[in-house]
Amino acid sequence: MEFIRVSPGNDLSVPVKVLQEAHRTVAEEFGFTKETNPTNNAFIDETTLRAQLEKGIELYQLNENDIAVGCIAIEKSKKEEDTFFIEKVSIIPKYRNQGYGIAMMDFAARTIKDRGGKRISIALIDSNIWLKKWYTNQGFTETEIKDFPRLPFRVCFMNKPV
Template sequence: MTQLQRILPDADLSGAVAVLRSAHGTVAQQFGFTQETNPTNSAFIDAETLRGQLEKGIELYLMIEEGNAVGCIAIEESQTEVETFYIEKVSVVPDFRNRGLGMELMNFAASLIKERGGKHIGIALINEYEKLKAWYQRQGFREILVKEYPHLPFNVCFMSKEI
């Protein structure tokens, strides 16, 4: 059985950092990202950077299974769009993938967003990551926009879902 616990900025962030680095490390490897080519990727995150994000209002939830940190998810309320929240950092460590934990994380986040009056969920991902894009589409997300950012080595796909 899994548990989700909110990680506050003053907490020990080592478990969350380990999950993010492990989960996103496989993606970085798949796409050839390095700390030099994509320094903001979660594969290269450190506790100081994560703490700064938490202090700015991102809520991070760590998934624990049998005492092990196996995944995490973050939500953030939009400052510009009414009734809109963003889901970020959807992560499951490689050894625990394909067990439905990612879907469990997404359902948890959607329920929390709905409880807070959210009606729209937005996500952003690597546009070229077709497998992940299809996974989100199966959950009802639709592609809104693909945008190029000069500082990123990939295009960003923005997706949205009504809840």
């Protein structure tokens, strides 16, 4: 397993494909389209990802035997000094349930700890019960549920100490 940091100057076609393919299943499950949920990673393009990278998110691509199987992003909170966000947790469907998701979360937690982070925050679709349980099993606790007018779902926020 190898984690490669993706930079905005790189060819972003592979991480974009991973994000799209991994999030397509969620978009289909919840009935999202580009029109109803344009910020969903199932619909991300290279221009959007490049802009996000230029604004400071760190995206890591997980490769197994030179094949991209997943991605994960880390972003430092601008409001809370010791808090980092984990975003874009993405595993291509045929590689799911093989430990890659946990490996990515462990990698992100170590990276955050090395940077002096004391808390990890995540946000997810509140009605995604399976995913909420997956995060809970890793030590995350629910802190807030919030509605955003631009999103067709409620957002669940969860935190975990590093």
